[in-house]
Amino acid sequence: MEGHKTFELGAIVPGMKDCGALVPYFQTVPIGYKLAGAYTIDANSQFYAYSAPVKEWVILHGFNASYLGDGLKIQVADKSVPDVMIPFFSTPFPGVVGSRTQAEPVRSFAMPYVLPPGHRLQFFVQNTTVTTQDRGAITMVGVRFIPRDDFPCFN
């Protein structure tokens, strides 16, 4: 279909080719240790977790999590960028991620974040409550740019 030849994200995604497909991208990053099929974050403990890099450009739209709580704190950084998205480690989870029980299950960024090829996100989550948090996982939701030559679906 010829329509896939052209799209422009222009200034938002510098360096992207103007030829390719935009396809859904969901990367779920488990956070915590695995216990009985679920990932668990104990009370007063903290975990680092990293996304897996991919070779294409990814335009991230927002985050979803299986759980929410003001007692969970989160910090996010792109490991290939000498800066952090959350400068102080005090941001409650609901300020950054959405969950299925909310009107916005995928919490939108203020602007889409363009994750270049090979980059990965670091999530640093701290449970400041006195209760264990299970089902620990954050899902990165967005769009992946597939150059047309790499995507045999389109002709």
Added chain:
Amino acid sequence: MTGIFAPYFQAYVTKIISQYKNFLELNLTTRIPFTGVASENLPSVFTPPVDADALLFGANVDFDSDGVSLRVTDTASGYVWNPQSLTPIGAMAGFSANVLPVLPLTCPFFLSRQSKLQMDFVNAASSPITGGAITWKGIKLLS
């Protein structure tokens, strides 16, 4: 399209739609054969075949669970939507009690006429689901 980003993808979607003469509303429902067993790994289920290209805008499930997880693959291209691990259903589909019963994709997905979505479900570890259905909502593109 969803959220404040829709304008960024509007040109892409408009370009696809402009290749066709007409469109029809399309709802693709697939039964999920959960048997109520905790952490049950189901055989793959597929969307029904469509005799035309389609654009899928979002999905709905008829159950409420944050323990059910899902992986989606486009059978024609082999593209796996979630490359690392299965994703909680709440990130991919809305349910009836939600403000958004159909959770929109960030950008609509082009499903070619020879393709189907392969869906691999895993049931929740606690409070597992029995039965279920997932509905992909979109438009059928007609030339």
